[in-house]
Amino acid sequence: MWRLDLRRVSASAWFFLLALGSSCFLVPDHSFAEDYRDLQKLYRAGDYQKCAETAVKVSQDRPADEDVWAIKIRTEMELGRYAEALTTLESGLRALPMSVRLRWLGRSVYRFNGRSDRARLMESEIGALLQQVAWRYGDLQSQLVLGEFFLSQRVDPKKVLDGIYNILKKRVPSAVEPVIACGDLALEKQDFALAAKHFEQALKMDEANPDVHFGLARAYAESEGDRASNELKATLELNPNHVPALLMIADGHIDAERYVEAGEALARVESINAKHPLAAAYRAVIAHLRNEADTERRARQLALSTWTENPQVDHLIGRKLSHKYRFAEAAACQRRALELDPTFNAARLQLAQDLLRLGQEEEGWKLARAASDDDEYNVVAHNLVALEQNLARFRTLEEDGFLLRMEAREAEIYGPRVLDLVKRAKETLAAKYHVELRQPIVIEMFPRQSDFAIRTFGLPGGAGFLGVCFGTVITANSPASQGENPSCWEATLWHEFCHVVTLSKTRNKMPRWLSEGISVYEEGVENRTWGQALTPQYRQMLLGDDFTPLSQLSGAFLHAQSPLHLQFAYYESALAVEHLVAAYGHEALVAILDDLGQGLAINDALERRCAGLEKLDREFAEFARKRAGELGPMADWSEPELPRRADEATIKTWLKDHPSNYTGLSRLAQVQMATKSWDAAIATLEKMRSLYPEDVRVYSQLATVYHEQGRNSEEFAVLKRLVELTNDDLDAFARLARLAAQSEDWKTMGDMANRWLAVNPLQPGVHRLAADVAEKLGDTKLAIGSYESLLALDPIDPAGLHLQLATVRERQGDLAAARRHALLALEETPRFAAAHERLRSIVERLRSTPAEDAPPPPPVATPLTMRRAS
Known part of the structure; x- marks a missing residue:
């Protein structure tokens, strides 16, 4: 069977093909006919049944109208009437034997009728027609089809973009279809920013086009969830039966573990096309996640019942399982997809990512390179290959x-x-x-x-x-x-x-809220300053409409309105875990995890080990609101009715009637600190501390005031309290360490060095602090580690650090290492007297060491060995 390989087409032939798009002999469309516009309106509105019925009549009256045949086939395919679509296709090809548009649609028609051989023939015939009568296909719709055809034949996407789509945009500036084609191509290559740019342009041209809104929904799905949701809503307002949009809604519900709602969205798709392969694939995903093996098997069989070689089915199932962290099962799905179609690059790339996440790196990186070689414009594949080079x-x-x-x-x-x-x-x-x-x-x-x-x-x-x-x-x-x-x-x-x-x-096999909740909870168990603490904002959210019932916590992660809401989802999940442990015991939590590992659904595991969801939701709500009420119970948390730039007198006057308003007191303290009214500020801050003893800002502000007043002991005390409430305040760690050094409190000084290292070990200051502590405490291991870290940080005085290491190593008894560092100090600064003295001391000790204990002699100091490695 003959097939045109457009990747190897000659330069002259390619130039000729490109010339088609810029030809001035564009064949006029029939799409301006009134009856076709009616068909198009019905199709865009999702009234597929009426569109199909009308198309039958129109096609009888206008058998040579390619637009009518095309929309009739598309409508019948949307409705899952694959046999009817085949009849229409064959009738259309008899009426229009030279049509590339009908042949392009015929690929799908034949596939869904179990005739993959005929689908391949359609591609071959398109290639043959291009070589024979390319001049016929200068009209807009044929050019768009040829763009898709060339892409399917692995022609360089940039050539298609520049040689067809961009030329069409210039030749027919009022047509939205080429702009949509550019957006779809960007989406295929996972360049979402570029896709959004194209679809925004298309929106200005045709805001009533549901496909434009759907393209925007896909483009913004990864970056702007609210915008994506709005565009999805707009799509369905224009076309309530827009199947890809309905599938995207089901996809989102699955991510949020709202399987009932996902099923409802899929039912809407199935009411349009009972055998839609991707709807059945999503059914298989839900069944897998519910551990319903028989249901999953039947759903997958249905998905493949019309086109048995469809790689998208297993690819979709695997992609969704990957989203659920089921990487081993997901990888198996992608392998099945590649067995059906070894050229299906989306499955190859997804398999690469799944294997890398499983730690199977050799095969994962190999597949990533193959995916990039196969499609050099795919952003994800390109990024992975570049990353592999960095990781090396x-x-x-x-x-x-x-x-x-x-x-x-x-x-x-x-x-x-x-x-x-x-x-x-x-x-x-x-x-x-x-x-x-x-x-x-x-x-x-x-x-x-x-x-x-x-x-x-x-x-x-x-x-x-x-x-x-x-x-x-x-x-x-x-x-x-x-x-x-x-x-x-x-x-x-x-x-x-x-x-x-x-x-x-x-x-x-665990829901996201439980996984994240346990991790945040265990942070707090290990270290009081880790994890998340209750804040006034969280208090308000727990007591208000932002509170999420335990049974819906996974959705809180997916549909977070803001970064604050996402962080709150982590906090609330940890609070839910704390409640489960407090009410039912740690072993109940362990047993829930065991049940999940055996494939039990989370709701069933909770009911088995704790209580039913309704009771758990009620108990958790009571627990959370009780916890919220414990934060500053005597404080007034309302927003003060004060001018934006109120002065101290105005705020004080207002506080006479609202003496416990926390925000008002906070604003007063800020004004007093700005005017350096230190004593007044202390009084205000102490009042705030009595109302809310866990407020980190209060201790930070008090420390600033005491520092300004030179009251070191008071500053030391509030800093000690501050570092009990935070895990990343480097300024507080450094200042407390300095104060501790003044009072020779080496333990506090060492604690602050460790706290600092736990946040940013890449600052020289923390290693100098750790070295000082080590010297005071005689901690040789800490001293050595600190000096070696300082050397790695490109210090100004490497000779001095080598001398310090030589001294510590000699004290430790590691004379070989001591001698090496003394020599390195002299390599940096040959006339370094202290290093000469240290080397002399080490050599004398070596001479008195028994021969069997002596380290090997140093290498001869030649210009080569004395030069530092670059």
Whole structure:
């Protein structure tokens, strides 16, 4: 069977094909005829039944009208009348034997009638017609079809964009179809920003077009959820039977674990086309997540009943299971899709990502490279290949079942500290949840947020995420990626490792709220300053309409109205876990995880181990509102009725009638501090502290006031309280350490060094502080680690640091290392007298050391060996 390979078409032939789009001999459309406009209105409004009936009559009157045949076929395919569509196709081709548009539609028609061989023949015939009578196909609709055809033949998408779509936009500036085609192409390549740009342009041209609104919904789905929802709503207002939009709604409900609502959306699709393959595929996803194997099998069979080689079915099932962190099952689905169509690049790319998340990196990266080679314009594939090259420069530290990958310098500075933390987390959490971790745990820490996002999501973005766990693979932002105010990386890794434990125990079969809730809860159990604390904003949300019942918490993550609402979802989930543990015991929580691992649905597991959902929702609401009421019970939390720039006198006057209004007191304290009325500010802040003793800002402001007054002991006291409430205030850690040094409180000084290291170990100041503490406490290990970290931070005085290391190593008795550092100090500064003296002392000790204990002699100091490595 002959097939045109347009990837190998000659330059002259390609130029000729491009010339079609710019030809001045565009064949006029028949689409301006009144009857066709009526058909088009019916189709766009989703009245497919009436459209099909009308098309029958019109096609009899106008058998040579290509537009009518095309819309009749499309309507019958929408309704799932595949046999009728085949009859229409064959009749249309008899009437219009040279039509490439009908042949392009015929591919789908034949596939859904079990005739894949005929579908392939349609492609071959299009290629043959192009070689024979290319001049026939200069009209708008044929050119659009040829654009899709060339893309299916792996022609460079840029050539199609520039040679067809962009030329059509110039030749027919009023036509919205080429703009939509550009947007669809950008969506296919996962360039959502470019897609949004095209569809915004299309919206200005045809705001009543449901396909334009749907394109915008897809373009904004990953970045602007509210906008995407509004566009989806607009799509269905224009066409209530818009099947792709209904499927997208079902998709969102599945993500939020609203399976009943998802089923309702799918039922609407099935009322249009009872055998729609993607609707059946979504049914299979829901059945899989509910552990209903027979239902899943039947749904998949239905999905493949009309086109048995359809790779989209298993690809969709696998993609949704991947969203649910079922990566092993998802990978199996993508392999099935590739068995049906080895060229289906979407499945290849998704399989690559799933395998990388499973830690099966050799095959995962190989597939990512193959996907990029196959489609160099796919943004996700390109990003993954670039990331692989960046990861190749990372250093790997391996210990106790962990593979830790970090940028080389960061690994040198604090890699051992990371390993110490995750080993402690493993010992604590694995025992607590009765889990034995057999697979290696991969942890990757990225100094660039964009690399973290690509590794995690495939695309840049995700700026609010600090870390993500896929099961046995953790990705995290390093402090270097977070600017001047990094978060506590120790808390992040503890949180993510807790996911490793719970996901391993449940085999990734747990709702998001429970997974996140346990991780945040366990942060707080390990360290009071980790996790999330109740705030006045959270108090208001718990008591108001923002409170989400326990049974709906997963949806709170998907449909968060703002970053604050997303953070609140984490807090509320942790609160729900705390309630379950308090009311039913930790072992009940462990048993729920066991049940989930066996495939039991979360609602059934909760009812089995705790209580029914209705009771749990009621109990949790009472628990949450009680907790909210415990925050500042004597404070007035209402918003004060004060001018925006009220002065001190105005605020004081208002506070006479509202003495406990917390926001009013806060504004008064700010004004008093701005005017340096320190004593007045202290009185106001102390009043605030009596009303709300957990307010971090109050202690920070009091510390500032006491510092300004030179009252070191009071400042020390409030800073001590402040650091009990926060885990990332580096200024407080540094100031408290300085005050502790003045009073020779070496323990507090050491605590602050450790707290600082847990947030940003990439600052030289914290390692100098740690070295000072180590010297005071005689902690050799800490001293060595601190000096080595300082050396890795490109210091101004490396010779001095090598001397310090030589001194500590000599004191430790490691004379070989001591001698090496003394020599390195002299390499930096050959006339360094103190280093000469230290080397002399070390050599004398070496001479008195028995021969069998003596270290090997140093290398001969030649110009080559004395030069530092670049």
